[in-house]
Amino acid sequence: MISGDVVSSSASRVAADPNAAKRAATGIQALALDLYRELAVERTNLAFSPYSAASALAMTRVGAAGRTAQEMDQVLHAAQIGDVDAAFNALDLALAKRAGSYPSFGGASLDLATANRLWAQRDFHFENAFLDGLSAYYGAGVGVVDFVNARDAARGAINKWVSDRTKARIPELVKDGILDELTRFVLTNAIYMKAQWTRPFPKTATKAAPFRRLDGTEVSAQLMADFKSFPYAKSGEIQAIGLPYVGGLSMVAIVPDAGTFAAFERSMDAQRISSIVDALQFQAVDLRFPRFTFRTAAPLKPALTHLGMRLAFTEAADFSGISRQEHLILQNALQETFIAVDEEGTEATAATAFFGGATGGPSQWVELTVDRPFLFLVRDDETGAILFLGRVLDPTAG
Numbered sequence: 001m002i003s004g005d006v007v008s009s010s011a012s013r014v015a016a017d018p019n020a021a022k023r024a025a026t027g028i029q030a031l032a033l034d035l036y037r038e039l040a041v042e043r044t045n046l047a048f049s050p051y052s053a054a055s056a057l058a059m060t061r062v063g064a065a066g067r068t069a070q071e072m073d074q075v076l077h078a079a080q081i082g083d084v085d086a087a088f089n090a091l092d093l094a095l096a097k098r099a100g101s102y103p104s105f106g107g108a109s110l111d112l113a114t115a116n117r118l119w120a121q122r123d124f125h126f127e128n129a130f131l132d133g134l135s136a137y138y139g140a141g142v143g144v145v146d147f148v149n150a151r152d153a154a155r156g157a158i159n160k161w162v163s164d165r166t167k168a169r170i171p172e173l174v175k176d177g178i179l180d181e182l183t184r185f186v187l188t189n190a191i192y193m194k195a196q197w198t199r200p201f202p203k204t205a206t207k208a209a210p211f212r213r214l215d216g217t218e219v220s221a222q223l224m225a226d227f228k229s230f231p232y233a234k235s236g237e238i239q240a241i242g243l244p245y246v247g248g249l250s251m252v253a254i255v256p257d258a259g260t261f262a263a264f265e266r267s268m269d270a271q272r273i274s275s276i277v278d279a280l281q282f283q284a285v286d287l288r289f290p291r292f293t294f295r296t297a298a299p300l301k302p303a304l305t306h307l308g309m310r311l312a313f314t315e316a317a318d319f320s321g322i323s324r325q326e327h328l329i330l331q332n333a334l335q336e337t338f339i340a341v342d343e344e345g346t347e348a349t350a351a352t353a354f355f356g357g358a359t360g361g362p363s364q365w366v367e368l369t370v371d372r373p374f375l376f377l378v379r380d381d382e383t384g385a386i387l388f389l390g391r392v393l394d395p396t397a398g
Helices: 018-039 050-061 066-076 084-095 128-138 151-165 261-267 270-279 300-306
Strands: 046-048 100-102 108-121 141-145 183-196 207-212 218-235 238-244 249-256 281-290 292-299 328-341 345-358 365-369 374-380 386-392
Touching: 018 046, 018 050, 018 066, 018 084, 018 270, 018 300, 018 386, 046 292, 046 328, 046 345, 050 066, 050 084, 050 108, 050 128, 050 183, 050 328, 050 345, 050 386, 084 108, 084 128, 108 128, 108 151, 128 141, 141 151, 151 183, 151 345, 183 328, 183 386, 218 270, 218 365, 238 270, 238 281, 238 365, 249 261, 249 270, 261 374, 292 300, 300 328, 328 386, 345 386
Parallel strands: 108 141, 281 365
Antiparallel strands: 046 386, 100 108, 108 183, 183 345, 207 218, 218 238, 218 281, 238 249, 249 374, 292 328, 328 345, 374 386
16 A cells, blocks of 8 residues: 555554564574674674664565575574564564553653664565565555665655654664665664663762773772662672563673673673573662663674675575565665663663665672673563663763
8 A cells, every 4th residue: 555655565463472472582682692792892882782683684584585584594593483473573562562651660661662664765666475574573664765866865764763763862873875876675673762660779879989991990980879679690700680670671780700701701692691580589789880871883784794694795685575676685784772771760772774775688688889891681571582782891981
């Protein structure tokens, strides 16, 4: 159906299989750790959304065929997920139920929203099965733009859509020069979260304190403080703390002992992360935790290529399921993420774009002062889906 500059499929959103959402979460966790290893090469803070990257990749996969689809399945860990489209549909619909106000926590609220869209070249023919798949499983309509004759307008339309869905935290995902006359489609996913802690940190307790960076130098960071029962675990040289949000989400911070951060990063895998999360038990903790705000722009093309998606970005790509009008390849893939943590909670948002073109309470208590580099993940407690993952090497760095 065509209405102005928006094309939508007649396919209705399919009902969700509740068990499928957890299968999607399993695949996202595996991709999360793969991408972390690829993106964490510089000694800087890092934040990205495995959920957003996986969703955009899964949408692109709807139109892939042959070895191109096989490589994308490998990167998505489709063998663990099963029916990829059904799993991502179930997870997306499950996350849609989390937002709202929670009177039992003093009216604290959770704002959580996701969105998908295909941006299509005007007068370019897309396969009906591809459009139906995007509509039925990803709730994605199609915005019609003109990459050939009106690239600035097309870029403006995509960036406005992203900005609107990230509350202006990501105002320019598509930078000037990314689009060209051969671009035929852009697939976008956006996720926005503003979550309040179940119990805020008292603002009067926040104090400046030293934070020791990886190179041994110190910066003065603002450490929030509270003494109460938190999900907590200690195993060997790491401590972990769970910081619950209203609505069934939580942040888990993994804090290796001083001098062991790099070794933990090298040893980190899905089994170890799962064992840490599973070991969390409520315990009284005298906690000091840094406020931080930063953003990360992550080029995904090199990472996905190294992880095994070699054909998709080359002339050998097979996206015949998207269109047979021209031979299509993926031109680029990128993501931008913003995160801010303070006494009230966390604001985090990310947008991902894939660009396709034609060729041419207990009695005991513990102390935890997070005054050194740490990892964090924001997860959906029910499904285990990792929505955001990153590390803080310097909480004062923007």
